[in-house]
Amino acid sequence: MSDTYRNSRAGGRRSRQSSSADRIMAVQNARSRGTGSRRGGSGRRRGRRQGPDMAKIVLIVIGVLILLICAAVGFQSCARSEDDKTSVESESETETTEPETEMAAEITVNGVQVHGLTKTEAIKKVLEDMGWEMKVSFGDETADLPNLMEANVDAVIEKAFAKKESGDYTVETDGLDDAVQVEVKALAAKWDVEPKNGSISTYDKASDKFTFAGAQTGKKIDQEKLTSDILSAMKAGEYNKTITATADEVQPEITEAQARENFKRIGTYTTKTTTNKDRNENIRLACAAINGTIIKPGEEFSFNKMTGNRTTEKGYKPAGAYSNGVVVQEPGGGVCQVSSTLYNAVVFAGLKTTERHAHTYEPSYVTPGEDAMVSYDGYAGPDLRFVNNSKTAVGIKAAYSNQTLTVSIYGNPILEDGVTVSMHSEKIKELDPPTPTYVEDPTLEPGVEVVAKAATPGSRWQTKLITKKNGQVVSDVLLHNSTYTGKAATIKRNTSGTVAATESASADASAASSEAAGETTAAAPAETTAAATTALETTAAPTTAVPSPGENYGPGYVNEATTAAAAETNQAPSDMGLISPNGQ
Structure with a gap:
């Protein structure tokens, strides 16, 4: 077989195979397109079934609109119903309120025709016809009186309208006495002038003397006459009259001459201070602040207001004061001794104390129960106050010199x-001291306690006011109670379980060691150390001298001519007349 034939057959076979393959591919592609088309169609059909149902949506919207319309109609119906109800009530009220009726009868009131007028119109017309302009004058002043006839005018017209009968009515002044007296008393309170007794009025620092002012005559409105004059003018129909008030002179009880003659020291008290120069300077400044103060009758004295804040700017020095049971340096420390001394003088003079406070701890410069603690806190702190309950002014003299304070x-x-007053204080109960304060001392044996400072018990004191006449007790009444806190003990102890070697013990041990080693050491020159000494401040007990007969100077009076020096007693710093927390 030739090559040409073989090639021809081979090409034919390849051509047939290619055509068969093409046909198979075409069929498969067609099937694929058909399947895809069906899937797409199926998907669209399922999508339409799952989408919103427009018919249902429309029905829901229509239902909502119907509900809204019904609600709106119902609300309007309710509103109209409420308006109708309100309108009915308003009409009902209008119907039940009776209008004022006019007077049909022929009636005159004080000659004024009120026929055809309502009650309100009638009252107004009668009052206008009166032309009320009544006044009262006194000196250069004039006061208008309110229309005192108005109440009676109302009553007469009320009666006339009730009777509804023609007639003439007159407004009387009966029953107006009380109303007139009220107005007269108000005028008297305004124009009365109280008399002034002769008494001291100023203080001359240079001469250390009080100067006097003459007595002044007072004036008192004659209320009975003024009341009668007003009533008479009203009865006469003189409603525009000006009435002149008269006054009687009121003489003072005490003339200037009498005040000078009877002027004297009516109460005094003296205490001894400590040697602390800063504390004494504070006492001197406080004395200067109250010295020469004049308190008028009825006036109240305040220690804090008179001295003001005790600051370093005013010259007050930091001095010992108690703060929460601890001694601290505080400006003004010590001024409580001035207030306490003043308090005693005030009581003995017969003045009325209105505020007084006890210290936290017992004082040493006055008897416990007879002290007066002060502390400045914008005038709001504990204060000493008293009122001048006498008929004339009183003055204060306060002086400090050589550890002696006198007010x-x-x-x-x-x-x-012949009448004198004094205080008598007695301790009625002793109180337990606070819990001890423990201080570690490693040089002590464990379990051993040493009292470094003994405890001081607290106390409660009762103070009575004793009144005597010609030496005989006529009154013994409770004045006040005072409670003082005790002071805790200070105790040393060792809780470490071991004992620390002292300096002397170490030296002895060293010497013993040297001797054992055969060493010799020349003795050093003996050193002498003066024991540290602390000058304890001293406070003398309050001086108590017997006043001269008939003179009420009270305990603590010191004769100005002969001042005996009081014996001083040594005291610990905590007892140096120091004060309670925030006190001075």
């Missing part, structure tokens, strides 16, 4: 002749 009250005697 005196000057004026006309408040107490009757």
Whole structure:
């Protein structure tokens, strides 16, 4: 077989195979397109079944609109119903409120025709016809009186309208006495002038003397006459009259001459201070602040207001004061001794104390129960206050010199002749001291306790006011109670379980060691060390001298001519007349 024939047959076979393959591929492609088309159609049909149902949505929207319309219609119906109800109520009220009726009868009131007028119109017309302009004058002043006839005008017209009968009515002044007296008393309170007794008025620092002012006559409105004059003018129909008030002169009880004659020291008290120069300077400044103060009758004295804040700018020095049981340096420390001394003088003078406070701890410069603690806190702190309950002014003299503090009250005697007052204080209960304060001392044997400072118990004191006449007790009443806190003990102890070697013990041990080693050491020159000494401040007990007969100077009075030096007693710093927390 030739090559040409073989090639021809081979090419024919390849051609037939290629045609068969093409036909197979065409069939497969057609099937694929058909299947895809059906899948797509099927997917679209499923999508339409799962989408929103427009018919249902439309029905829901229509239902909601119907509900809204019904609600709106119902609300409007309710509103109209409420308006109708309100309108009905308003009409009902209008119907039940009766309008004022006009007077049909022929009636005159004080000659004024009120026919055809309502009650309100009638009252107004009658009052206008009166032309009320009544006044009261006194000196250069004039006061208008309110229309005192108005109440009676109302009553007469009320009666006339009730009777509804023609007639003439007159407004009387019956029953107006009380109303007139009220107005008269108000005018008297305005125009009365109280008389002034002769008494001290100023203090001359240069001469250390009080100066006097003359007595002044007072004036008192004659209320009975003024009341009668007003009523008479009203009865006469003189409603525009000006009435002149008259006054009687009121003489003072005490003339200037009498005030001078009876002027004296009516109460005084003296205490001894410590050697602390800063504390004494504070006492001197506080004395200067209250010295020469004049308290008028009825006026109240305040220690804090008179001294003001005790600051370093005013010259007050830091001095010992208690703060929460601890001694601290505080500006103004010590001024409580001035207030306490003043308090005693005030009581003995017969003045009325309105505020007084005890210290936290017992004082040493006055008897416990007879102290007066002060502390400045914008005038709000504990204060000493008293009122001048006498008929004349009283003055204060306060002086400090050589550890002696004296405060005196000057004026006309408040107490009757032969009458004296004094305080008597007695401790009625002893209180347990606070819990001890423990201090570690490693040089002590474990379990051993040493009292470094003994405890001081607290106490409760009762103070009575004793009144005597010619030496006989006529009154013994409770004045006040005072409670003082005790002071805790200070105790040393060792809780470490071991004992620390002292300096002397170490030296002895070293010497013993040297001797054992055969060493010799020349003795050093003996050193001498002066024991540290602390000058304890001293406070003397309050001086108590017997006052001269008939003079109420009270305990603590010191004769100005002969001042005996009081014996001083050594005291620990905690007892140096120091004060309670925030006190001075």
